[in-house]
Amino acid sequence: MRKREWVVVDDRLPILTYEYSFGPGLANTLAIGVKGGIALVSPPCGASPDVFDVLHTHGPVVAIVASNAFHHLGIKEWHARFPNAVVAAPAQSVARVKKKTGISSIVALGDASTLQGNEGIEFVDMPHWKTGEVLVRVKTANALYWYVTDVVMNMAKLPKNPLARFVFKVSDSGPGLKFNNVAALFMMKEKAAVKSWLAAEIRKAPPTVLIPCHGATIDMNPGGAPLLDIL
Helix, strand or coil: CCCCCCEEEECCCCEEEEEEECCCCEEEEEEEEECCEEEEECCCCCCCHHHHHHHHCCCCEEEEECCCCCCCCCHHHHHHHCCCCEEEECHHHHHHHHHHHCCCCCEEHHHCHHHCCCCCEEEEECCCECCCCEEEEEECCCCEEEEECCCEEEECCCCCCHHHHHHHHHCCCCCEEEECCCHHHHCECCHHHHHHHHHHHHHHCCCCEEEECCECCEECCCCCHHHHHCC
16 A cells, blocks of 8 residues: 655645545545645545644644535544644535534634635635535646535546446546536535536636646646536
């Protein structure tokens, strides 16, 4: 089994990713430099001590974000390690994440001051979702990064679980860069509205790099075309 470790995407801000297993699949954590330290989005569960220690060399964790109502598995253990960090989630996710983690102090993204006012960084509580979904946008001198959780995925292979494999295959939600039509069944209020909103955001400021929570990072040039092609 290969050793998992933090991958430095941009060493100046910094931006880092970490791939972890949550049982039935894999997910990518995003760590990003904000005022006072590091914001962690979809934190890894079951992390070994060195995972905490290596990230801490880039700064203290000052914010821990559940990227939607289902990405809460690592929240409790990271909050235990960094008890002074604000814990945030999209507004529609807050109640479920509180229940699942037992952390009563969780706030909506818009109320987390640590996540606001960081030049070039946006934590967007996406509209048209029942269960909440965050879009993280990071503008650097050389790129505009997007980090997404369950709206778009770039899985190399379909899930191993037979039922999940069937559902993802028949809904055309993988493999490869795909809009998540499975999430549309129970997580979105209206799939067409989500697609329309995403397309408008891409056209306003095309991302150059997409970091999916599920799957490999992918180049979005020219003009966010790969994303527009799947909407």
